[in-house]
Amino acid sequence: MRKVKSPLHKGTGQGRGRKEWGQPKKRRYHHKSTSGCGTCKIRRVKCDETRPYCQRCIKARLGCEGYHDKPSQxxxxxxxxxxxxxxxxxxxxxxxxxxxxxxxxxxxxxxxxxxxxxxxxxxxxxxxxxxxxxxxxxxxxxxxxxxxxxxxxxxxxxxxxxxxxxxxxxxxxxxxxxxxxxxxxxxxxxxxxxxxxxxxxxxxxxxxxxxxxxxxxxxxxxxxxxxxxxxxxxxxxxxxxxxxxxxxxxxxxxxxxxxxxxxxxxxxxxGYGKAPSEQLLLSSLNWRQSMRPDIPLEFTNMRHARSVLYLFATRQLHWAGASMYGWPWYLDPRAKGKGSVIDQIDPPQNDATPNDEWCKERNRRFLEYTAWSNAFQPLLLKIRGSKDVGEVRRANLLRISYLYAYLTMMAAMLNPHEAYYGQTARLAELLSLLKTLLEDPGNDEGFSIEAKTITPLAVVAFRFRHRALRKEAIRLLRKYPRREGLNDGCYIAGLAEWVAELEEESLSDEEEYIPYELAATVVAQKWDPLKRTADLAAVMRDRKSHDKAMIRYEATIFW
Known part of the structure; x- marks a missing residue:
């Protein structure tokens, strides 16, 4: 007796597909692309070869690796x-x-x-x-x-x-x-x-x-x-x-x-990262004494003025690291026991730099910066009187560079009467120029390897604790986010906000400046650029204790 196949048996017209019995089953093969994108080659599917990115990968929300000579990446x-x-x-x-x-x-x-x-x-x-x-x-x-x-x-x-x-x-x-x-x-x-x-x-x-x-x-x-x-x-x-x-x-x-x-x-x-050796101190001293550029009575172009200013700034930073005087020197523990710190004119002597040599070098610094400012002033006025917007922006940037370099040097060299409390006019001018520069950025997308605005704003926020100007500097950092070389404006703003919160706690509104003896010093920074977080540590004198002992504060900020 002849056997009859079940209607649901594989291969019948009523089962999976309408094929005649005895017809071979078609097998599915993965497509092996030879000229498609890297992602389609890995997935072994047909690529539509749309450039620069495969539209098939985009619709599937996959990461298209693009088109390469090699079969996989x-x-x-x-x-x-x-x-x-x-x-x-x-x-x-x-x-x-x-x-x-x-x-x-x-x-x-x-x-x-x-x-x-x-x-x-x-x-x-x-x-x-x-x-x-x-x-x-x-x-x-x-x-x-x-x-x-x-x-x-x-x-x-x-x-x-x-x-x-x-x-x-x-x-x-x-x-x-x-x-x-x-x-x-x-x-x-x-x-x-x-x-x-x-x-x-x-x-x-x-x-x-x-x-x-x-x-x-x-x-x-x-x-x-x-x-x-x-x-x-x-x-x-x-x-x-x-x-x-x-x-x-x-x-x-x-x-x-x-x-x-x-x-x-x-x-x-x-800085130097560690205490300088005797050889480094000697080489730094010889280097700064051998590089004395002749400053003209009047600069004729901004490139010459900028190169001289860069030389001054580099030498100043070398000297600051080699002399081992940080900011502010009048908070150095070695300054205690010599009367009122605010009445002292010169810093205490340390093992790296004799006091008389330090004072002579300080005077040379002030004379050089003053000579540069006098030589640049006629050119600055001439450019500001012209109608060249680009030249005015460059001249203002150079004036900004001079102001924050001069203020940074002054904070480490003079006593609190002059260095800390007596620079409101310069700080206000610096902030005004920065605001003008930021409000008209032109085609600037906020990323640059050149230091333009972040470092000067950080000087206003950290070097001098003028409360109103610091608040405005933080606002500008937040409103105009920028990344310039080794600095990120959003991170600087977060750091400045945390320091301001520490220093202004329980402070009356009448105080224009944070008292110099209550200024916080940031001693540790550890940031994670991927997570955009930073672990911070700062020390500050306890305003409530009688002996003003140092207290360590720690926090994590997000930027």
Missing amino acids: ERSPLSPTNRTTNQQIPPVYLSAAAVCRSPGQSMFKNEQEARYFKIFCNQTANQLTGLFSSDLWRRLVPQICEDYPPIRHAIIAIGALDPKTWRSPARSFEETARRQFAYHEYSMAIAEMRNTMSRESVELRVRLIACLVVFCFESYHYNRDSANPQVRAMSSMIEEEEEKSPNGLDVEEEILETVTELKIQSLAAY
């Missing part, structure tokens, strides 16, 4: 999910073996590299240039990229980081994809730089530019512990080459100016 070790906040990038030392042109080959591996390199040249370079004209980012850096692949990868990574999105983590898929590509390119740049460290070194200008681009990428993410070693490395390179080349360095002036500006930031933020 590993996650970059520098991506936000893998990179730790304490991971430091070593100072960059490069080799001549890698500096070569590849004739007949394209400079870019794919369309994305070419696109973001073009974005850097057309957009990002203008942001990094700042107010003062310079060919560093527009011409010198792109030229180096033609011959040096590691720097080219780093520049492509910076171009992929949209300057408008530095304030917060990526919020859209497009922002996430750009940052993933940036981290991938940056990891390749660092890997190639590390591979050439042990080879024959290249010319100085290339090594300095390599450190600059690494500093730029790290400061964008506020990784200060990775950015600052690049500044120290550049300073060491220049000092070593100056010893070898007494006739001068074969390096463009724009590069040296940028390194000097970053060196000032580094010394102001980190």
Whole structure:
């Protein structure tokens, strides 16, 4: 008897599919893409090959890795999910073996590299240039990229980081994809730089530019512990080459100016890091005494005025670190037992600097800054009378730089009557200029490696405790969030608010300044740039106790 198949048996027309019995079952194969994006290749699905990002991945809310020559790409070790906040990038030392042109080959591996390199040249370079004209980012850096692949990868990574999105983590898929590509390119740049460290070194200008681009990428993410070693490395390179080349360095002036500006930031933020040795003290003394620029009776251009002011600021920071006098000296425990501190004129003698030598050096500092101000004043008035808005902004920025450098020096050198309570007019002028500069930022997106406004606002908020002006400085930091080199304005604002809360507790409204003996001193800062948190510690005299003992306060702020 012939057997009859069940209607629900696999292979019948009434089961799964309407196939005739005996017809072979069709098998489903995953599509193996050979020219699609990296994500579709990993998922083994068909890619629609839309550039720069696959629309299929976007609709599925997946991370498109873009189009690469290799079939797959590993996650970059520098991506936000893998990179730790304490991971430091070593100072960059490069080799001549890698500096070569590849004739007949394209400079870019794919369309994305070419696109973001073009974005850097057309957009990002203008942001990094700042107010003062310079060919560093527009011409010198792109030229180096033609011959040096590691720097080219780093520049492509910076171009992929949209300057408008530095304030917060990526919020859209497009922002996430750009940052993933940036981290991938940056990891390749660092890997190639590390591979050439042990080879024959290249010319100085290339090594300095390599450190600059690494500093730029790290400061964008506020990784200060990775950015600052690049500044120290550049300073060491220049000092070593100056010893070898007494006739001068074969390096463009724009590069040296940028390194000097970053060196000032580094010394102001980190200092020497430890007590200076006897050799360092001697070399610092010889260095500042041998560099005495001739100040003209009147500056004819702002570039000359700025270079002289940078020299004064660098020497001042060297001297402050070598003489071991912190701010404020009249709160030093060694000043006790010598009568009223507020009546003392000079600081107590320490083991690093004789008192008479310190006072002579102080007088030279004041004379130099006064001579600079007198030479710059005619040029400042002339520019302010013109109709060139850009020149007026640059002149005001230079006046801002002078004011906060002078005020920073004064706070550490004079007694409280002059240094602490007697600078209201200068502080008010400084704050007024900063407000004018911030209210008309132009095309500035708030990210720069050049110190413009954050450091001067921090001087108003921390160096001098004028309550109303400090409140206004904090308001400006909050209203105009910025990140400049080693400083973040939102973090500075949070720190200043916490210190103000400590100092103004139970203080009457009639007090214009915080009493100098009740000023809090921040002794520890530990920040997490990914979580945007910071652990702080400060010491302050107990206003309620009779002996005014020091009390330690700790807090965690979010910025």
